[in-house]
Amino acid sequence: MTKQTLQIRKGSPEDVPVLLALIKDLADYERAPDEVIVTEEQLMSDGFGERPFFHLLVAELNEEVIGIALYYFAYSTWKGKYLYLEDFIVQEAHRGQGYGKALFDAVVENAKSEKVKRMGWQVLDWNEPAIEFYKRYNADLSDEWLNGRLYFE
């Protein structure tokens, strides 16, 4: 049996095709497959241009990307700058082996090294496996906020 070696590293433009595939997998799982309108080109320029709109970490197993964490720095009028984890995905075939924990831990480390006071994300209220995962971090999971949205065009 080959030894499975997990490596967490910063994402690069070469990771964009697998990033978009994972984003689409997650949208399917979240029952919103038609909501994804971003393209590889857009992710490329938004994430790796002169002023990136997001940061990407990838989890690589034997040189194959099996998970991603995409985050940016948001602003709270209560806490100041904070890390917002927009997407956090591990391929279904590779779940339950601690790879997600290694990836999430790396995001937490980045939050701490940026000296932010808070890290935030959202999770669907029926996504039990994810909720259980976050509970193991003693995360605060609040259901008292509604998400307001307006769409243009």
Place this chain on the structure above:
Amino acid sequence: MTKQTLQIRKGSPEDVPVLLALIKDLADYERAPDEVIVTEEQLMSDGFGERPFFHLLVAELNEEVIGIALYYFAYSTWKGKYLYLEDFIVQEAHRGQGYGKALFDAVVENAKSEKVKRMGWQVLDWNEPAIEFYKRYNADLSDEWLNGRLYFE
């Protein structure tokens, strides 16, 4: 009777003291008065430094600031860059006169001129006046997401 003239303009460092006072008023209303740890100094450097972490619009009535809208550009892996309205406050004494609508409309205009596909915010599920306000915009108000949070230090 003096004519009431409302002006919406970009915020400046001089607006920071009233901004912080309004942030604290809102935290009181949201039953979390002790959560506000940002200071005037921090808002000053975060909002008006070389690389601002947020944008500020103020509503001024006869040269007195009576409302603020604070937003930043967030990133959605479904929609790309979008406008996130972090705080939107009109002083209690000045509500019900359309000033909030004028301010919110100005934020919508800024979202459109930045060509984002989405504008987002959060509202507490018991904040009926705010919910009614957003419903007049036909906003999507979803209750199926939990807010996950970790705090540091």
